[in-house]
Amino acid sequence: MDLKRRIESREAVIGVIGLGYVGLPLLMEYVHEGYQCIGFDIDQSKVDKLLSGRTYIKHISADRIGEMNRSGRFDATTDFSRLQEADCIMVAVPTPLDKHQQPDLSYIENTSEVISNHLRKGQLIVLESSTWPGTTMEVMKPILERSGLSYPDDFMLAFSPEREDPNNPDFTTKTIPKVVGANDAASRTCAEALYSAVIVETVMVSSTQAAEATKLLENIFRSINIALVNEMKMILDRMDIDVWEVIRAASTKPFGYMPFYPGPGLGGHCIPIDPFYLTYKAKEYDMPTRFIELAGEINTQMPYWVVEKVLKTLSDRGKPLSGSRILILGAAYKKNVDDMRESPTLKLINLFEERGAVVDYNDPHIPVMPKVRKYHYDMESVELTPESLSSYDLVFISTAHDAYDYDFIVEHAQLVVDTRNATGNVTRNRDKIVKA
């Protein structure tokens, strides 16, 4: 098969559409492995940054972008007619929920439309965006066929979910095994060759649908276990038992248990969103998704629960929440990243402000609060000094960045509510700390 041979000999040209948290590192692996690569994005500013050796993702250094440029094997563009130059096209565009919590496939549809306008015989298209089982064949394929070419005779199609864990030092795109599914022999063979060329292990499944469902199972598993541990936290809190101590003890069991941790709410682009892609599709089959919805309910309640805890903590000290000054530490949805998507801090600011509190935030990775889908706060990160910390009625730890000096924070704060057990090792002034 010609494409397989071209992939194995590094002659194939690789195109990646969507140069975000998933698409950019993926493209970089192919450049690194010696492939000629073209990155496509609708965002001109990202293309300009890449071409001038700058970065827009904190954990991908400008040095690495510069190195990629100097290889002579990388180009980035907003000109989608250049899709014709690529032999293999991987698609990593967003798959959010719309305002009714329904899957928003408009990015996949628009991209498929654009590919369709430039599709040529023999190309392999692989969807990487997380989505409901059936999307590749039911949504993408018909749009691609508007080109006049037909699957599987004229072009190949596969699905391979992303397992990127931004800023995890233990795993990179290259070292995370990759699941790949396709529904015909040629697509399967070429997609396997494509990923095997750069990724440590390719796990083949029998269909695009099985590959799509694999990604959802992984994220639903996380969502449900996080909900479970959040429920445990609320129960144990009422019983005056420290959930963090219990998790630490349970984690010593060498089999049959893996730790998940509670928090102020779910964040990120995947865990709060992907489960509802399955819920949506299951309706077509008259199937309820009770576990998923129950987990969603509990996780959605968490910001309300921690705000109640703050209210009680303040009132126990004779202060009303209304009029209190609160400093939230951590705006990103998880520690050590600069990604704000679906961050619980956004909801928390809203809930505190609705209850009359005056809110500021600090995040070493997010100097200015960006405008996001649901919220637009005009806020800048407050510097952490002894004076600033002590000027707030309460310091609220939302994201446990490693950059924080928790001894310093507790020493100077009047009162600390900690939703991440970030102050677990602080030994002095423990009477100021309330876990939530």
Ligand SMILES: NC(=O)c1ccc[n+]([C@@H]2O[C@H](COP(=O)([O-])OP(=O)(O)OC[C@H]3O[C@@H](n4cnc5c(N)ncnc54)[C@H](O)[C@@H]3O)[C@@H](O)[C@H]2O)c1
């Ligand atoms: N971020 C993660 O850790 C992660 C992990 C696993 C899976 N995923 C999934 O991967 C997919 C991409 O997520 P991401 O985090 O990389 O998103 P992102 O927002 O970081 O990047 C998406 C990129 O696509 C571009 N884009 C949007 N519409 C486009 C279009 N029509 N044509 C070309 N480019 C377009 C955007 O400008 C952006 O640069 C999603 O389905 C997500 O669920 C993400």
